Amino acid sequence: MGGHGPADDARGRTRTPAPTPDRSAVDKGQVNKGSVLAVKIDNAPGARPQTGLDAADVVYAEQVEGGLSRLMAVYAGTLPKVVGPVRSARESDLELLRQFHDPLLAFSGAQHKLLPLIDDAPLQAEPPAKASDAYFRGTGKAAPHNLYLRPARLMKSAPGADALTTGFRYGAAPAGGKPANTRTVRYPAAGFTFTWSANLHRYLVAMDGTPTVTADGKRVTPATVVVQYVRMHKSAFHDILGNNTPYTETVGSGTAQVLRDGRVYDVDWERGKATDGTEFTTKDGKPVNFAKGQVWVVLAQAS
Template identity: 70%
Template structure:
């Protein structure tokens, strides 16, 4: 959660990252560079016992998704594997900066990263899935017992060292990567995406939208419609988001969801409060698809349920097939 320098990644940088990831995977390395970062600059704790819940676990009826918490500092880009995610959540963290949470169900890339620390808000957001696997580098010390009690499978480098490696292309903490295949034997499939999203033909109405920028106090995201690709091109802090190989990161649907962002009970090592993003409740949102913007309502009645996006008369709003980016931003 240190302060970020401006990313200057060109074709050479992306090629170096791709080569570094390939070499690390081929070598089967578990990484170098010391203890993985837990968001406080301190070593990881020892592996925990299986997470406990305050209530009995329901029978497993849906396979778990894989959720990976991603660094989003300029020095952490380009991201590996984010283009393969089914859903990418964007949330505000300390200092007005941002982090990503990538959710995988229909496919698992070879590598994902850089991986960083979890936040309290992540636990509420992940309750919509049945015991998801959460990959993260660590967390604030007072939050760790809360994560232990959450209905999810926490997998840090301390608990699954063979699933992580350090890339040699950049310094720690921006070089920790995950091999998803070491945590899940296979992709769980679309039935694991219990988000409440509806997919299908575009809704009627809406207004033409060629570009939308969403701002945090110290970060911004821009989504630009590409008719030739039939996707929204993602940019972060004014720089196009690309894969390590240089391809553009895109979204089929973008949701700008207005939520309550309040102070949490936790602070980082600098004393900055960690924002808590509330995803249970209701409010307004815009759904961007097919070059048009649709004003909608969102509602998530309980943490265990998904989020419904509807028109004023309660009709579900269909998303386009493909990656969905949900940008959680403070309501005006």
């Protein structure tokens, strides 16, 4: 373990709020029993392999500055001992997290102009400056890719599956679909590949052409993968190099592809308002069930 402090942005600097006394959310008694834990996870090559990614119920992949990628891992069923590396928040995260009741957001910091929006959002913001005893600096990676979280110091226990108000449905596979053993999604400077494993009955994740494993050597293997096509536009924020931060719209409607059981389904998605989950339906309007297990949602640019 090392010292604490603000982490850099995806391509530059970030800032955390002014330091406050070292008190975790548990100490302050602010954690609601039904609150999920969402953690912003670094996905730069220097941050890999990540820790605790395999324990997430849902992993969202999003595009950030310079066409790079970042992850948001959502935990409800299990809290791993350690998660990370933890990185900075984005404006799009606030809309995405509105689907959950009073979620905890663990992040390294944010641009100073974004901090008031985070403070006003209906979530429990827990950066290192607010709960430094929950974070530590690892020794295996160089800064800023070495900030880690101990979830148990933010939450006494996992809230359970009922806290996952994503709108996702689980059950038998829908009719139809096409056989598809692999699917690749590309951002301008990042890529995700999901390959079906009949033996594991899961998808093997690879990022930028390299198999995705955790720090303890476990393959990351979601049961369902969603490629959700969304609108992206420029936000009011930039990194230190002048790269604009894209804003990803997750409220609205569009098309998606759902991968499960080695098949791909062309579906529609709809999220009427920010406090709603996202509904996925077949072209004839029937709800689409996901396979039981971890879900990855890759937010991709709609054409």
